[in-house]
Amino acid sequence: EAAVTQSPRNKVTVTGGNVTLSCRQTNSHNYMYWYRQDTGHGLRLIHYSYGAGNLQIGDVPDGYKATRTTQEDFFLLLELASPSQTSLYFCASSDQGGRAETLYFGSGTRLTVL
Amino acid sequence: AQSVTQPDARVTVSEGASLQLRCKYSYFGTPYLFWYVQYPRQGLQLLLKYYPGDPVVQGVNGFEAEFSKSNSSFHLRKASVHWSDWAVYFCAVSNNYAQGLTFGLGTRVSVFP
Numbered sequence A: 001e002a003a004v005t006q007s008p009r010n011k012v013t014v015t016g017g018n019v020t021l022s023c024r025q026t027n028s029h030n031y032m033y034w035y036r037q038d039t040g041h042g043l044r045l046i047h048y049s050y051g052a053g054n055l056q057i058g059d060v061p062d063g064y065k066a067t068r069t070t071q072e073d074f075f076l077l078l079e080l081a082s083p084s085q086t087s088l089y090f091c092a093s094s095d096q097g098g099r100a101e102t103l104y105f106g107s108g109t110r111l112t113v114l
Numbered sequence B: 001a002q003s004v005t006q007p008d009a010r011v012t013v014s015e016g017a018s019l020q021l022r023c024k025y026s027y028f029g030t031p032y033l034f035w036y037v038q039y040p041r042q043g044l045q046l047l048l049k050y051y052p053g054d055p056v057v058q059g060v061n062g063f064e065a066e067f068s069k070s071n072s073s074f075h076l077r078k079a080s081v082h083w084s085d086w087a088v089y090f091c092a093v094s095n096n097y098a099q100g101l102t103f104g105l106g107t108r109v110s111v112f113p
Helices: none
Strands: A004-007 A010-013 A019-025 A031-038 A042-049 A065-068 A073-078 A087-094 A109-113 B003-005 B010-014 B019-021 B024-026 B033-038 B044-050 B056-058 B063-068 B073-078 B087-094 B101-103 B107-112
Touching: A004 A087, A010 A019, A019 A031, A019 A087, A019 A109, A031 A073, A042 A065, A042 A073, A042 B101, A073 A087, B003 B087, B003 B101, B010 B019, B019 B107, B024 B073, B033 B063, B033 B073, B044 B056, B044 B063, B044 B073, B073 B087
Parallel strands: A010 A109, B010 B107
Antiparallel strands: A004 A019, A019 A073, A031 A042, A031 A087, A065 A073, A087 A109, B003 B024, B019 B073, B033 B044, B033 B087, B056 B063, B063 B073, B087 B101, B087 B107
8 A cells, every 4th residue: 555644734824934745655656746625626736746856737836836856755835825825735646657547645734824 | 628527515325325426527538537535534545446448347345436428427336335434535537647637526425324
């Protein structure tokens, strides 16, 4: 079973604050994703990566940066957090990279921006 | 662009009763389709996935889904619901190569004795 670990589990910050969400997968998957989950919107793709040093833009990238430092680690950065970024964030990984790929999700980080 | 519609935001069912969750997709070409489940305070887990082939797909925990190209649907079914099936269920369609999935809004299932 693929293991994807997110930290922190919960985070509260203020408007304009700087936040980093961390994700680590220990199954040597090449593909990693950041999603946000909001009532009325489901899950929306923010950024994704094909491997260390690679970054791709998702469907809702505004206000977010991401960095893939190693095959295992994928970070989501909010440099000037806004209340609209209050959400539940999920990281996922996949080893297949094809249309039939299975995504393995972490348990999520709940971010509140005051 | 591809999209997924789950018309039922909430479904309430008695334990032991059957369950059907609806999913309609929009995709140009042959879709690859998925059902994921999210238990309380957890991430999403795969229930089953559809590749082109047999339209009925078996998943974990007694779930199955049926693909219909003519109806653009991929409905999820379970013959007898257990209290542990209390969760949110997401239908999803695969994007192009390694671009993740497009999810529906989810259906929240509540199970009562």
